[in-house]
Amino acid sequence: MTERPLLLQIDDLAVRYRGRRGGEVLALDGVSLGVPEGKTVGLVGESGSGKSTLGRAVLGLAPVARGSISFAGRDITHADRRDRRALSREIQVVFQDPYGSLNPTVTIGRTVAEPLRAQGDLSSADTRRRVAEVLDQVGLPASAAARYPSEFSGGQRQRIAIARAVALRPRLIICDEPVSALDLSIQAQVLNLFNDLKAALGVSYLFISHDLGVVRFLVDEIVVLHRGRVVEAGNGESIFTNPREDYTKRLLAAVSTHGAP
Numbered sequence: 001m002t003e004r005p006l007l008l009q010i011d012d013l014a015v016r017y018r019g020r021r022g023g024e025v026l027a028l029d030g031v032s033l034g035v036p037e038g039k040t041v042g043l044v045g046e047s048g049s050g051k052s053t054l055g056r057a058v059l060g061l062a063p064v065a066r067g068s069i070s071f072a073g074r075d076i077t078h079a080d081r082r083d084r085r086a087l088s089r090e091i092q093v094v095f096q097d098p099y100g101s102l103n104p105t106v107t108i109g110r111t112v113a114e115p116l117r118a119q120g121d122l123s124s125a126d127t128r129r130r131v132a133e134v135l136d137q138v139g140l141p142a143s144a145a146a147r148y149p150s151e152f153s154g155g156q157r158q159r160i161a162i163a164r165a166v167a168l169r170p171r172l173i174i175c176d177e178p179v180s181a182l183d184l185s186i187q188a189q190v191l192n193l194f195n196d197l198k199a200a201l202g203v204s205y206l207f208i209s210h211d212l213g214v215v216r217f218l219v220d221e222i223v224v225l226h227r228g229r230v231v232e233a234g235n236g237e238s239i240f241t242n243p244r245e246d247y248t249k250r251l252l253a254a255v256s257t258h259g260a261p
Contacts, residue, residue, distance in 0.1 A: 003035035007172055007204050008058065008072075013067035015053050029228045035172065036131035040205040042200065042219035042236065044212055044251065049209045050228040055174045059093060059207070060084050072171070089119060092165040094176035101147040108135075109145030112164045115136070119168065136195060137200070151256040155186035159193065166197060173193040175207045179214060191218055212248075213255035216240060224248050 015028040024028060028050045035041045035141060035197040043051045056062035058069055060079055069077045076087060092115070095101045102111055112131045116122055122130065132142040135229060138159040149157055165173050175194070209215050215222065215236070222239045224232040224247065233243045243249050 004038060005035040007037045007072060008035040008206065009068075009070040010034070010054070010058070011068050011070075013054065013057060013069065014065045015050070015057055015062050015064070016065040017221055027062075027228055028057070031225070031230055032067075033061070033223045033230065033233065035169075035206050036220075038198070038202050038204055040194075040207055040218055041208060042212075042215035042222045043208045043209065043225060044185050044215060044222060045225035046060075046210055046251070048227075049210075049225040051105045051210075051225050052176055053228075054225070055093070055176050055206065058174060059091070069085045070257065081127050087220065088115060088170075089168050090171045091174070092158065092167050092168065092170040092172075093174045094161050094178045097148075097181055098161060098225070099181075101161050102157055104149050106148075107145065108147055108149070108152075108160055111149075112145070112167055115164060115168050130167060131163075134167050135160075137166065138163045153186075154182055155190060157212065158182065160176070162193065162197070164202070166201065168201065170200065172204045172206065175205055178210055180209075180210070186216065194218060212240070212251045216255075224251070 011032050013028055013031040014026065017025045018029055020024045031054060043054060045051050053062050057064055063075055070074055071087065071091065079087060079241050097164065109131050111135060113127050116127050116130060135142055135144055138157055140156065152160065181253055182190060194205065197207065207215055207219060220235045222236050224229055224233065224245065226247045232239065232243065232248045239248065240252065243252060
């Protein structure tokens with residue numbers, strides 16, 4: 001079977017931050033991974049492992065000290081503001097907190113339409129139709145557009161954030177702990193939604209999580225990060241059935257101890 005081409009390719013990535021006492025902190029050190037077209041790659045590790053930093057680097061929000069990031073064959077490592085705006089058509093993000101990621105003073109319709117308006121390609125009528133379409137795709141009625149975030153549960157708010165992310169029909173969505181703030185039963189519903197959108201839209205995901213149990217039935221491949229380095233990577237099911245590294249085994253043990261959605 002022919003392998004799918006890589007949509008996102010990260011090579012030898014290093015990210016350094018300035019520490020509190022003036023020194024430098026190496027958050028990522030020599031990380032390489034790829035996300036194939038139409039596939040989901042899970043990036044897992046404990047808090048502080050560097051996984052969210054990697055997502056921020058792809059989005060241009062973290063300082064790359066070494067290495068490269070390519071998207072659809074284009075080097076975007078140090079893309080400028082103009083290039084980043086163009087890239088937002090193809091790369092979107094869903095953050096962890098469904099309460100903090102939505103402006104409480106803005107209606108759901110305006111929130112979901114925000115990326116559409118930023119690109120400026122659609123008329124007002126077409127924008128409203130697109131908003132209704134994506135709300136339906138995430139399981140919400142068109143009438144939700146006139147309401148405010150406070151009228152929705154956490155799970156519904158995360159569906160709204162996902163609707164905003166898919167509004168431009170991106171090719172890649174970075175999901176940064178998108179279900180960790182939700183109850184277990186709601187986590188399962190949102191994970192199923194991600195899978196449904198993947199099948200319907202052909203979108204690729206870089207799915208960041210501290211919990212291997214969350215990503216098990218969602219991802220095609222898993223990359224395990226520990227202290228800013230890749231310690232294990234491979235087919236999702238093989239990581240679960242035959243982990244090689246002690247660190248991965250500890251993450252799996254945490255799943256069996258605490259349960260999974």
